[in-house]
Amino acid sequence: MAEIPIEDVSYEDFGLLLSTIYPKTVFPHDKTVEKLLEMADRFIMPSVIGHVEYHLLHNTKIENEKLMWMADAYGMKELLEKTVRQTNTIEKAKLLKNSPEYQKLSKDAKATVLDRIMQLI
Structure with missing residues (x-):
């Protein structure tokens, strides 16, 4: 190296x-x-x-949105799972969508969030 x-x-x-x-x-x-x-x-x-x-x-x-971004950006799988689980209402999902951190999430993290939202509806 x-x-x-x-x-x-x-x-x-x-x-x-x-x-x-x-x-x-x-x-x-x-x-x-x-x-x-x-x-x-x-x-x-x-x-x-x-x-x-x-x-x-x-x-x-x-706040959860910032934690989710950090978890995604630095490969903290357990933290990412926890933050996605805590997105447990449509209101929290909207809060995430409107946060600056949402734009920084990877496509995989966004897909995980979408799966979570689908469980809510």
């Missing part, structure tokens, strides 16, 4: 990334999850994505 340059990453952000796995684990929180996901994806650190997914499954206040 070739080297991955870290030129445009701040010292603080890179420290945050590494602190999720070494030496004393610092757990993700709602203010750090997006940056952690971005860097974990860039630096190929699936264990960090796992830490973030656990937080998002159990301890977050982030």
Whole structure:
């Protein structure tokens, strides 16, 4: 594997990334999850994505639409399943459709949402 340059990453952000796995684990929180996901994806650190997914499954206040986008974008299957299940009314489906995150979802995620909506009607 070739080297991955870290030129445009701040010292603080890179420290945050590494602190999720070494030496004393610092757990993700709602203010750090997006940056952690971005860097974990860039630096190929699936264990960090796992830490973030656990937080998002159990301890977050982030709205469902944004969670769905993050789950889709970073391959967090369990979180995607949970967010799709939580789209359990037509009103919530309309809220998702009108959110900026909906446009960012992959075709597969949109198909999963459509399957869920079909269960509701």
